[in-house]
Amino acid sequence: MTQLTFNNISYTCSENETVLDVLHGHGVTVPSSCRSGLCQTCLMQAVKGTPPATAQKGLKDTLKAQNYFLACCCHPNEDLEVSLPNQETARIKATVSSIEKLSSDIVGVSLQCEQPLDYKSGQFINLFKEESLARSYSIASVPAQDNHITLHVRKVPDGRMSTWIHHELNSGDSVEISQAVGDCFYTSGKAEQPMLLIGTGSGLAPLYGIARDAITQGHSGPIRLYHGSINVDGLYLHKELQDLSKQHENFSYIPCVSDEPVEEDNIVNGHVLDVALQDHAKLSGWRVFLCGNPNMVKAAKKKTFLNGAAMKDIYADAFVPVA
Amino acid sequence: MSQTLFQKIGGEAAVDAAVDIFYRKVLADDRISDFFDDIDMDKQAAKQKSFLTMAFGGPNNYSGADMRHGHAHLVKRGLNDIHFDAVVENLAATLTELNVAPAHIAEVAALCETTRKDVLCK
Numbered sequence: 001m002t003q004l005t006f007n008n009i010s011y012t013c014s015e016n017e018t019v020l021d022v023l024h025g026h027g028v029t030v031p032s033s034c035r036s037g038l039c040q041t042c043l044m045q046a047v048k049g050t051p052p053a054t055a056q057k058g059l060k061d062t063l064k065a066q067n068y069f070l071a072c073c074c075h076p077n078e079d080l081e082v083s084l085p086n087q088e089t090a091r092i093k094a095t096v097s098s099i100e101k102l103s104s105d106i107v108g109v110s111l112q113c114e115q116p117l118d119y120k121s122g123q124f125i126n127l128f129k130e131e132s133l134a135r136s137y138s139i140a141s142v143p144a145q146d147n148h149i150t151l152h153v154r155k156v157p158d159g160r161m162s163t164w165i166h167h168e169l170n171s172g173d174s175v176e177i178s179q180a181v182g183d184c185f186y187t188s189g190k191a192e193q194p195m196l197l198i199g200t201g202s203g204l205a206p207l208y209g210i211a212r213d214a215i216t217q218g219h220s221g222p223i224r225l226y227h228g229s230i231n232v233d234g235l236y237l238h239k240e241l242q243d244l245s246k247q248h249e250n251f252s253y254i255p256c257v258s259d260e261p262v263e264e265d266n267i268v269n270g271h272v273l274d275v276a277l278q279d280h281a282k283l284s285g286w287r288v289f290l291c292g293n294p295n296m297v298k299a300a301k302k303k304t305f306l307n308g309a310a311m312k313d314i315y316a317d318a319f320v321p322v323a
Numbered sequence: 324m325s326q327t328l329f330q331k332i333g334g335e336a337a338v339d340a341a342v343d344i345f346y347r348k349v350l351a352d353d354r355i356s357d358f359f360d361d362i363d364m365d366k367q368a369a370k371q372k373s374f375l376t377m378a379f380g381g382p383n384n385y386s387g388a389d390m391r392h393g394h395a396h397l398v399k400r401g402l403n404d405i406h407f408d409a410v411v412e413n414l415a416a417t418l419t420e421l422n423v424a425p426a427h428i429a430e431v432a433a434l435c436e437t438t439r440k441d442v443l444c445k
Contacts, residue, residue: 035384038373040366058339058372060365301364306350310343311368 005048005081013076019044019055020071030071030084037073044071048081060312062183065120091128091176092117097148098171103236105155106202107166108140110148111177117149119180121209122289124317125149126178127161135161135322138206138291139180142213149177152205152236158323184289184317186214192221195287196309198276198300200228203292203319208237210289215248223251224280228272228296230259235267242266254279273300277307284308287315294318328380328430332423338375341417346371348413355409358397378414378435390441398444407443411435 004013004022013022020042023030032042037057046067055074056064068085094111102108119125121142126134137151156162169175184206195214197207204227211225229235234257241253256272268275273296280286288309290300297318304314333340346368349359361367377383394402411432418428439445 033389034373036373036376036382038369038376038383040369058369302350302360305343305364306347311346311364314364 002076003079019074035072037070042071044082046080049078061187096171096173109151120185121213122185122206123180123182128176140205140209144216152202154202156321184315186210188217193287194222197225197289200292200296206291226254226272226276228256287313290316332379342372345417355406387441394442
């Protein structure tokens, strides 16, 4: 017999009951469908305690790492506190340590959190301007390397949040952020696996974090980072990424410019997805990360899968611009 | 004790091996790819896994009513016998690729056939 807590109410879970049985038995609504551990409709997260491995079969490694599990086949062997996925979590106060112009429309914002933020590079936080105005930004910093949380904020036309960040926010100001969420990040364990990272615009933020996190954690397989921009100005971490590729033999950086002619030898003319797929027609066994423009991400997910990447090895984060 | 179809095909491991191969085939098949071209490919892949488990005679709790409810929106978009046959064809090709015996593939096809009326909401 174990205790199961959901929304601050505790229930008793006997040996032959699943988490789904117990919650449904008490009239708690949890979406479910196949009840066989396959369809993943009843996905939940253990916020306290560890779910049994049998309840995590078939889940992405990044979801397993965050203690996600399937309620329909979870027979807890310890007390668990559980929640439905993507619930709004407690907010954290942070101070702006610096705002740095990275390109004509992207700034890097560094934040110092009042309490330590538990995050993985590539996850995102919601930044609040006021009670009801929040936007999601991916984390480019690496917990083991950087003292601050770093975000890359692109100026969205008429964007209320990004206009405020670009023109009014100053270092020293206080802001509120959410806990870090999202499943687009590096997990250790397959250090030799080749990795393909494709991003457009400020979709480079999570990829920059993921690449450096993988290197920090001793990833030994090739890491190929393709960054796409309409113009050269948008290749906003060109120098940093060139330096990184000089320091680490297994890391390479391929900048791509789609809408203006370029003469520099080390920049490729063309759309980033086309360039990346031309170089990688066979992706069987690869781990793939895709971030940025939603149309690019959608097309890339399908094409990298058709080129042989396993569904479980494709991690994506589409940036949907909101005014 | 005689083995069930699910065990003969290779159980859960066979489903895991088949799901990506099958999903790639249907996405590449112009007759049916539109029905499978979901924004959320992870959810779509999980659905394929449920379908394969059922088609292989594995443990599932789907009823005829579930089948009707789950496919009604697709029938509205024009899902018909041609599409149903195409799915079964891709499934057979997947199993052939995985070296499953022809007799077992025929059993899988027969099992799929029992759901045709419910899937197509006839």
